[in-house]
Amino acid sequence: MFVGRDLERVDAAAKVAGRAAFAYDLKKEEMLFACVFRSDRPHARIRQIDTREALSLPGLARILSAKDIPGKNLFGAIRKDQPFLADGAIRFRGEPLLVVVAKNEEVARRACALIRVDYDEIAPILSPADAESSPLHLHKNGNLLSNRVVRKGDIDKGFGEADVIVEHTYSTQWIDHAFLETEAGIGYPDEQGRVVIESSTQNVHYKRAEVARLLGIPEERVRVIQATTGGGFGGKLDVTVEGFLALAVHHLQRPVLMRYTREESFLANTKRHPLHIEYKTGARKDGTLTAVKVKVIGDTGAYASYGETVCLRAAVHATGPYEVPHVHADSRMFYTNNLPSGAMRGFGIPQLAFAHESQIDEIASLLSLDPLEIRMKNCLKKGSLTATSQVLSASAGLLETLKKVEPFWRQRRKKEEGSGFGLGCMYYGIGNTAVPNPARAQVELAEDGRIILHTGVCEIGQGSDTVLLQILLDALGMQPPNVILDRGDTDTSQDAGSTSASRQTYISGRAVYEAAGKMREFLERRGYYQGKDLREIYREAEGQQPLRFDGFFDPPTTGLDRETGQGAPYATYGFATHMTEVRVEEATGACRVKRVHASHDVGKGINPILIKGQVQGGISMGIGFALLEEFIPGETTSFDGYYLPTSMDMPDIEVLLVEDPEPTGPYGAKGVGEPALIPQAASIVNAIRDAVNVKVYELPCDVERLKILLERKEKR
Amino acid sequence: MLPRFSSRKAKTKREAVTYLAELEQSVLLAGGTDLLVRMKRGEGHRYLIDISSIPELHLAVAEGSRILIGAATTHSQIGIDPLIRNSARSLAEAAAGIGSPQVRNMGTIGGNLANASPCAESIPPLLVHDARLTIESSRGERVEELEQFITGPYRTTLTGKEMLSTIRAARLEGYREGYRRVAKRAAWAVSRLGIAWAIKEAEDRFLDVRLAIGSCTPGPFRARNAEALLKGRRREREVVEEAVKLCLDGIRHMSGERPSFIYKLPVIRDLLRAILNNRL
Numbered sequence: 003m004f005v006g007r008d009l010e011r012v013d014a015a016a017k018v019a020g021r022a023a024f025a026y027d028l029k030k031e032e033m034l035f036a037c038v039f040r041s042d043r044p045h046a047r048i049r050q051i052d053t054r055e056a057l058s059l060p061g062l063a064r065i066l067s068a069k070d071i072p073g074k075n076l077f078g079a080i081r082k083d084q085p086f087l088a089d090g091a092i093r094f095r096g097e098p099l100l101v102v103v104a105k106n107e108e109v110a111r112r113a114c115a116l117i118r119v120d121y122d123e124i125a126p127i128l129s130p131a132d133a134e135s136s137p138l139h140l141h142k143n144g145n146l147l148s149n150r151v152v153r154k155g156d157i158d159k160g161f162g163e164a165d166v167i168v169e170h171t172y173s174t175q176w177i178d179h180a181f182l183e184t185e186a187g188i189g190y191p192d193e194q195g196r197v198v199i200e201s202s203t204q205n206v207h208y209k210r211a212e213v214a215r216l217l218g219i220p221e222e223r224v225r226v227i228q229a230t231t232g233g234g235f236g237g238k239l240d241v242t243v244e245g246f247l248a249l250a251v252h253h254l255q256r257p258v259l260m261r262y263t264r265e266e267s268f269l270a271n272t273k274r275h276p277l278h279i280e281y282k283t284g285a286r287k288d289g290t291l292t293a294v295k296v297k298v299i300g301d302t303g304a305y306a307s308y309g310e311t312v313c314l315r316a317a318v319h320a321t322g323p324y325e326v327p328h329v330h331a332d333s334r335m336f337y338t339n340n341l342p343s344g345a346m347r348g349f350g351i352p353q354l355a356f357a358h359e360s361q362i363d364e365i366a367s368l369l370s371l372d373p374l375e376i377r378m379k380n381c382l383k384k385g386s387l388t389a390t391s392q393v394l395s396a397s398a399g400l401l402e403t404l405k406k407v408e409p410f411w412r413q414r415r416k417k418e419e420g421s422g423f424g425l426g427c428m429y430y431g432i433g434n435t436a437v438p439n440p441a442r443a444q445v446e447l448a449e450d451g452r453i454i455l456h457t458g459v460c461e462i463g464q465g466s467d468t469v470l471l472q473i474l475l476d477a478l479g480m481q482p483p484n485v486i487l488d489r490g491d492t493d494t495s496q497d498a499g500s501t502s503a504s505r506q507t508y509i510s511g512r513a514v515y516e517a518a519g520k521m522r523e524f525l526e527r528r529g530y531y532q533g534k535d536l537r538e539i540y541r542e543a544e545g546q547q548p549l550r551f552d553g554f555f556d557p558p559t560t561g562l563d564r565e566t567g568q569g570a571p572y573a574t575y576g577f578a579t580h581m582t583e584v585r586v587e588e589a590t591g592a593c594r595v596k597r598v599h600a601s602h603d604v605g606k607g608i609n610p611i612l613i614k615g616q617v618q619g620g621i622s623m624g625i626g627f628a629l630l631e632e633f634i635p636g637e638t639t640s641f642d643g644y645y646l647p648t649s650m651d652m653p654d655i656e657v658l659l660v661e662d663p664e665p666t667g668p669y670g671a672k673g674v675g676e677p678a679l680i681p682q683a684a685s686i687v688n689a690i691r692d693a694v695n696v697k698v699y700e701l702p703c704d705v706e707r708l709k710i711l712l713e714r715k716e717k718r
Numbered sequence: 719m720l721p722r723f724s725s726r727k728a729k730t731k732r733e734a735v736t737y738l739a740e741l742e743q744s745v746l747l748a749g750g751t752d753l754l755v756r757m758k759r760g761e762g763h764r765y766l767i768d769i770s771s772i773p774e775l776h777l778a779v780a781e782g783s784r785i786l787i788g789a790a791t792t793h794s795q796i797g798i799d800p801l802i803r804n805s806a807r808s809l810a811e812a813a814a815g816i817g818s819p820q821v822r823n824m825g826t827i828g829g830n831l832a833n834a835s836p837c838a839e840s841i842p843p844l845l846v847h848d849a850r851l852t853i854e855s856s857r858g859e860r861v862e863e864l865e866q867f868i869t870g871p872y873r874t875t876l877t878g879k880e881m882l883s884t885i886r887a888a889r890l891e892g893y894r895e896g897y898r899r900v901a902k903r904a905a906w907a908v909s910r911l912g913i914a915w916a917i918k919e920a921e922d923r924f925l926d927v928r929l930a931i932g933s934c935t936p937g938p939f940r941a942r943n944a945e946a947l948l949k950g951r952r953r954e955r956e957v958v959e960e961a962v963k964l965c966l967d968g969i970r971h972m973s974g975e976r977p978s979f980i981y982k983l984p985v986i987r988d989l990l991r992a993i994l995n996n997r998l
Contacts, residue, residue, distance in 0.1 A: 107719075590900045592900065647903065648904065649905075650905040706910070710980060
């Protein structure tokens with residue numbers, strides 16, 4: 003049995019030994035280097051571009067602009083509103099104008115520094131409030147990108163039934179993905195004259211489609227291969243280097259390499275949406291929630307990216323993991339001249355969790371109820387109705403996660419001055435929201451007797467390579483030497499969808515399971531399980547029938563009603579409880595996170611130690627989100643000023659897994675990538691309140707802001 | 719990307735100052751933790767004179783009532799040196815917290831002072847220890863108090879032809895001493911605030927109090943008014959409060975009212991209370 007085992011990662015040895023080839027390690031003969039010339043104004047029209055000095059540099063190969071795009075100069079994950087290269091209009095500081103290609107990186111970057119642009123500057127729109135009131139439209143249909151609502155029950159009746167009502171406004175900051183490996187890729191023409199792109203990416207089929215549109219060629223003339231990828235967290239779902247590489251290869255017919263510096267990644271890449279959340283909660287005096295009214299306003303920046311998804315998820319998950327009969331959620335995303343925000347681990351739910359967990363703690367405090375008990379009283383369970391009136395028919399283990407944490411909660415003791423304990427709960431829909439998002443996989447018997455798994459799933463460090471193989475091995479009843487993995491190549495695999503929304507274990511895992519099931523049936527008929535050799539089986543079957551078996555899975559969901567948001571947007575949800583102990587030093591405002599107990603319902607832990615790794619990483623991101631990280635457009639340029647937690651900021655962590663099997667998941671598994679992060683910041687904020695009786699409404703609650711809050715409290 | 723440069727490796731102090739005198743557009747390189755960052759951002763120098771291996775610049779020895787520290791001694795070395803830990807503990811504690819292990823292994827006390835960032839963490843402990851600096855050139859040498867050496871943010875009295883060679887810190891025996899930094903995270907972050915203290919007391923009476931505060935003022939700040947008030951006084955609430963007030967007034971006097979003070983001054987107030995009451 004491999005499912006359920008702490009199997010060593012299949013990619014570990016190569017990565018640790020430095021043998022794994024990341025995009026920047028790939029080398030080709032006569033390779034050029036490309037970099038991007040970007041706008042340094044947030045809002046402008048391009049009057050004139052002067053590239054003469056740059057072009058005269060020895061070693062400069064070519065400078066490409068929007069005019070050199072043969073196909074469509076627009077891309078976007080959902081709505082295609084973003085130019086690859088600006089064509090007149092500049093909408094954010096960092097917007098790409100030109101691709102500069104030279105014999106090496108030094109010449110390319112020096113050439114960039116010599117380019118002069120005349121801009122006609124326009125007053126920038128820098129907040130959703132400005133965007134809403136401004137007569138200036140950043141896009142054809144105005145400045146409102148998206149408005150999604152959830153309406154359940156009767157909100158006024160709900161508040162009418164409440165004995166206590168708590169109302170506050172919460173706000174959160176832009177966050178950078180800060181993946182270890184910056185955006186990078188190589189492009190080259192192959193022997194058939196196709197464009198091949200090998201890049202650091204979270205998806206391959208999507209990138210192929212965008213590149214084909216950019217060049218105005220059929221998709222079959224493009225091949226995208228995932229290079230070893232050092233982290234993504236949502237920041238490598240959008241086209242990053244792929245379009246620029248493809249354009250350069252198209253015009254120069256030579257290999258081209260690109261790699262963003264860290265400063266460039268900070269400037270150019272999407273961020274977590276900063277959200278403004280107005281939250282009103284009503285509850286009866288026994289702690290039962292009666293009503294939740296939420297207004298979410300987000301700054302999606304210059305282009306849509308995944309703004310619509312974040313907008314929708316925020317509305318759908320606004321209540322938190324609780325059964326609330328009356329819900330009124332209103333979520334809006336505005337275009338501004340800030341940089342585009344997009345997919346970032348949790349798609350808006352870490353921000354919402356900060357709000358909903360603070361609210362329920364405050365309700366508990368007003369009613370003198372235990373924070374754990376009020377959550378147990380209201381938590382979603384099997385049979386509950388969500389905010390979109392979906393009935394949770396299975397795999398709803400939130401109560402079990404609360405019970406796992408309960409002994410530690412009951413035993414908590416404030417050992418020193420400034421000690422505090424806080425809880426954070428969450429639920430998170432696994433997979434894309436209310437739309438089909440299937441995955442395909444293929445299992446093939448090769449001539450040498452090995453089984454090949456062909457999958458488009460991108461391994462970004464979360465462990466999908468390992469987990470999918472574990473599922474395959476158990477489904478076939480085989481050992482590791484029998485199977486090999488072929489992944490992330492559009493030539494040899496079918497679309498598995500993106501590595502995002504915590505979906506690949508659940509959806510591709512199921513597709514792999516289905517494909518393996520067909521292979522198993524075939525092998526049974528051919529006598530493998532009676533001892534026949536696989537090479538023999540291949541020889542006998544060759545020519546008679548295809549030895550590739552397809553698997554497919556699309557989670558059963560429904561769309562959401564436009565007026566009410568009601569429906570079944572996900573087939574399964576992750577659930578979790580984090581309990582955090584902090585120590586606040588009142589003299590300085592320093593908050594140290596001492597200990598976290600994190601319990602997650604994962605359906606089935608295919609590889610428990612990988613899950614624990616995910617949760618530890620999620621906790622570190624939650625600490626950054628709550629206490630340390632803050633990207634300020636125009637000001638934050640590098641890690642010098644953007645503080646990620648170091649090992650010295652990390653607490654002791656205990657991960658407690660709950661397995662409430664998901665019937666539609668492979669061996670009962672669902673997802674954990676984003677749930678790992680979602681409740682952490684919320685639990686830190688609640689622990690701070692417990693420690694020093696200070697309420698935090700703005701993130702990050704860094705050392706300075708906390709001290710100022712403490713001073714204000716003293717003065718009152 | 720680094721601009722082009724040539725380099726010379728000096729084997730002695732004499733070689734170093736000779737190179738400085740004779741080579742145009744030359745600059746000294748010890749650990750390079752400030753210089754290389756500036757050069758990556760475009761600061762150009764024709765010559766880098768590497769002084770990191772000069773034996774005379776790497777030492778920490780007792781000399782009468784003072785400790786002699788070579789300017790190229792690294793923060794790591796200072797953090798673990800037994801003489802400094804025993805007789806200038808606040809300096810060892812400050813050095814041991816600068817940056818990260820990699821930065822501490824390369825960065826030097828001389829570079830920290832010559833760069834003269836207002837956040838330089840060697841400054842408060844050295845102020846507490848009445849540090850005197852020896853500066854050498856091909857013309858000879860001069861001695862200067864630390865408070866005179868630093869003339870403003872990132873400005874010292876060093877001409878382009880001079881090298882800071884030695885720091886002499888007063889030995890303090892019988893003091894309780896320490897250094898406390900405040901930063902945005904537990905490690906590897908610029909100090910937002912640093913306090914060095916050395917306090918000699920008997921029963922409940924302050925005999926000699928030395929306090930220096932870093933990252934708060936444009937130049938080095940030693941809280942002399944507060945120190946003078948405390949000398950000989952009993953440790954009582956009103957006395958401590960008065961001293962704290964004098965210290966904060968002194969900071970405001972030197973800096974004016976800064977936006978960061980809404981955060982920094984309450985922290986200094988609370989840390990000083992804890993330090994003076996021996997609760998830190």
